[in-house]
Amino acid sequence: MSLEISKAIDLLKEHDLLVSSKILDKDLFVTNISYNSREDQNNGIFFCKGNNFKSEYLEQAIDAGAAIYVAEKEFDSNISNIIVRDVQKALSLLSAAFYGNPERELFIIAFTGTKGKTTTSYFIHNILDKVYPGKVALFSTVDRITGPKPEDKFKSDLTTPESMELFRDMRHAVDSGMTKLVMEVSSQAYKKNRVYGLKFDIGGFLNITPDHIGENEHPTYADYLYCKKQLLINSKVNIINAQTNDFDTVIDAARQTSDDKDIYLFGRDSKDSDISLSSKEATLSDSVFDISSITQKGKSLDVDGEYKLGVVGDFNEMNATAAIIASKLAGGDNKDIVEGLSTARVPGRMEHINTVSHGTIFVDYAHNYASMKALLGFLRTEYPKSKIKVVVGSPGNKGVSRRAGFAKVLTDLADSAILTTDDPGFEDPADICKQIDEGIDHSKVEVETIIDRPAAIRKMIETSGGDDIVVLAAKGDDPYQKTNGVDVPYPSDPVVARKILKDIEG
Numbered sequence: 001m002s003l004e005i006s007k008a009i010d011l012l013k014e015h016d017l018l019v020s021s022k023i024l025d026k027d028l029f030v031t032n033i034s035y036n037s038r039e040d041q042n043n044g045i046f047f048c049k050g051n052n053f054k055s056e057y058l059e060q061a062i063d064a065g066a067a068i069y070v071a072e073k074e075f076d077s078n079i080s081n082i083i084v085r086d087v088q089k090a091l092s093l094l095s096a097a098f099y100g101n102p103e104r105e106l107f108i109i110a111f112t113g114t115k116g117k118t119t120t121s122y123f124i125h126n127i128l129d130k131v132y133p134g135k136v137a138l139f140s141t142v143d144r145i146t147g148p149k150p151e152d153k154f155k156s157d158l159t160t161p162e163s164m165e166l167f168r169d170m171r172h173a174v175d176s177g178m179t180k181l182v183m184e185v186s187s188q189a190y191k192k193n194r195v196y197g198l199k200f201d202i203g204g205f206l207n208i209t210p211d212h213i214g215e216n217e218h219p220t221y222a223d224y225l226y227c228k229k230q231l232l233i234n235s236k237v238n239i240i241n242a243q244t245n246d247f248d249t250v251i252d253a254a255r256q257t258s259d260d261k262d263i264y265l266f267g268r269d270s271k272d273s274d275i276s277l278s279s280k281e282a283t284l285s286d287s288v289f290d291i292s293s294i295t296q297k298g299k300s301l302d303v304d305g306e307y308k309l310g311v312v313g314d315f316n317e318m319n320a321t322a323a324i325i326a327s328k329l330a331g332g333d334n335k336d337i338v339e340g341l342s343t344a345r346v347p348g349r350m351e352h353i354n355t356v357s358h359g360t361i362f363v364d365y366a367h368n369y370a371s372m373k374a375l376l377g378f379l380r381t382e383y384p385k386s387k388i389k390v391v392v393g394s395p396g397n398k399g400v401s402r403r404a405g406f407a408k409v410l411t412d413l414a415d416s417a418i419l420t421t422d423d424p425g426f427e428d429p430a431d432i433c434k435q436i437d438e439g440i441d442h443s444k445v446e447v448e449t450i451i452d453r454p455a456a457i458r459k460m461i462e463t464s465g466g467d468d469i470v471v472l473a474a475k476g477d478d479p480y481q482k483t484n485g486v487d488v489p490y491p492s493d494p495v496v497a498r499k500i501l502k503d504i505e506g
């Protein structure tokens with residue numbers, strides 16, 4: 001991979017990003033790209049970016065062989081430089097060029113939404129992988145799949161990677177023979193210009209509720225909505241939940257760059273959509289729903305019929321409907337869609353574990369008010385005779401409003417709860433639990449606090465039986481507890497639960 005610096009400058013000019021340049025060798029071309037001084041920089045282009053950037057990092061990069069740096073201001077140095085208006089945008093554009101624009105060789109399906117991005121992406125991946133075996137990449141919060149070999153699958157650190165990693169992994173996918181990419185686009189990805197310059201073949205908008213507002217994320221809900229809707233502005237074909245909050249703003253965004261013929265609306269029992277879904281029946285292990293087309297555009301998809309989903313939750317039927325539309329538009333046939341949905345599994349999302357005599361256990365990633373309300377509301381409606389018993393905690397140093405949200409939803413919908421640790425960061429988990437506990441109405445729900453998460457899970461399972469439903473919430477499949485800046489290994493909720501069951505049930 002390489003980049004001619006004269007071409008890089010032309011590209012930056014085209015996007016009105018160039019402020020100035022000092023080029024010591026007019027034929028300079030780089031064979032390395034980095035924004036982290038701790039990496040190899042030999043004949044490389046180094047980007048000075050980030051809130052915590054220090055000039056020593058540039059010095060370190062130069063010592064390690066950087067030939068040129070890109071920054072928003074000039075530093076005292078004797079190498080070439082390019083000064084830009086926005087270094088994140090420059091990083092995205094030049095990373096795409098450095099990796100030979102792999103995005104042009106992929107059909108890209110991207111989903112955003114406060115909730116359901118990972119689930120919908122897994123559904124689509126599972127379907128399309130049947131249609132195009134080994135040719136569908138997946139960039140999700142949980143896993144990134146960049147090729148057909150086992151070593152091409154690894155855990156993600158972010159929902160949407162930094163642009164440089166994004167284009168690097170796309171290049172790997174293309175070079176591994178992949179032709180389709182399913183990815184999640186977070187609001188932060190737009191806030192931080194990680195996907196600047198990218199156009200998506202299909203962009204999906206699942207829903208929006210207040211979340212990710214606070215220090216280091218979005219200053220306001222308006223900013224959160226603004227960032228989320230950018231996905232539709234940058235997508236050719238749009239799939240939109242007609243029942244989302246702020247629907248008018250969302251559809252206006254889609255219409256900025258797409259004709260109505262390229263905008264597909266879906267909804268539950270909806271007359272104002274192209275495609276409507278309705279629930280038929282649910283058990284603890286799967287749900288069955290119907291899809292019917294309302295408009296001519298919907299009919300042209302030819303997806304009417306009954307579908308079975310191996311991941312329960314009425315909200316997952318919404319995710320599945322979005323996945324059906326996207327998969328059909330990407331060339332999937334009905335048989336693959338039916339099969340792909342019935343066999344799809346999403347790590348840590350509505351994973352159910354059957355027990356002999358300790359009720360049914362669900363592990364679910366619900367980690368804010370809206371998702372916990374959707375989850376417990378669904379369980380309450382479907383299993384009115386069961387006791388709903390929840391093990392949950394809330395993270396430190398972010399999403400502080402989730403604590404009050406959990407207190408409200410536990411009060412409204414749970415029978416009992418054990419409050420425990422979940423990524424405490426630099427806070428004391430006991431304080432976080434106390435803050436959740438203070439908002440709970442104890443006359444409605446039985447609550448105790450056990451800080452040690454495996455001990456909390458053990459106590460809940462040991463004291464449950466019959467029709468009880470035990471919900472291990474908010475941590476999903478996470479294999480760590482973020483504590484004092486360190487990812488402390490944690491076996492994950494499903495592993496802990498299965499081990500406890502083995503101890504007590506054999």
Ligand SMILES: CC(=O)N[C@H]1[C@@H](OP(=O)(O)OP(=O)(O)OC[C@H]2O[C@@H](n3ccc(=O)[nH]c3=O)[C@H](O)[C@@H]2O)O[C@H](CO)[C@@H](O)[C@@H]1O[C@H](C)C(=O)N[C@@H](C)C(=O)N[C@H](CCC(=O)O)C(=O)O
Pocket residue numbers: 035036037038049050051052053054057157158159160161162186187188189192212216217
């Ligand atoms: C707020 C935010 O978006 N931060 C992201 C951002 O950090 P940054 O650019 O500010 O960089 P920084 O951490 O201040 O470090 C400064 C720079 O110095 C460099 N450095 C540092 C040390 C050194 O020795 N040498 C060196 O060169 C670093 O490589 C970096 O480029 O760029 C980094 C990668 O380039 C990201 O890892 C980091 O994400 C942080 C860790 C994060 O947690 N972000 C969350 C909020 C996020 O983006 N979440 C969304 C999901 C949210 C949702 O569900 O909607 C996501 O897409 O994952």
Ligand SMILES: Nc1ncnc2c1ncn2[C@@H]1O[C@H](COP(=O)(O)OP(=O)(O)OP(=O)(O)O)[C@@H](O)[C@H]1O
Pocket residue numbers: 113114115116117118119120141159184206207315316318319348349350364365366367370371372374375
């Ligand atoms: N469409 C939906 N509406 C409401 N809640 C949902 C929906 N889909 C999933 N959930 C709930 O949200 C949790 C997270 O789902 P998922 O990981 O698919 O969402 P996400 O958008 O990727 O979330 P995050 O941005 O937090 O990673 C699930 O475990 C489930 O409880």
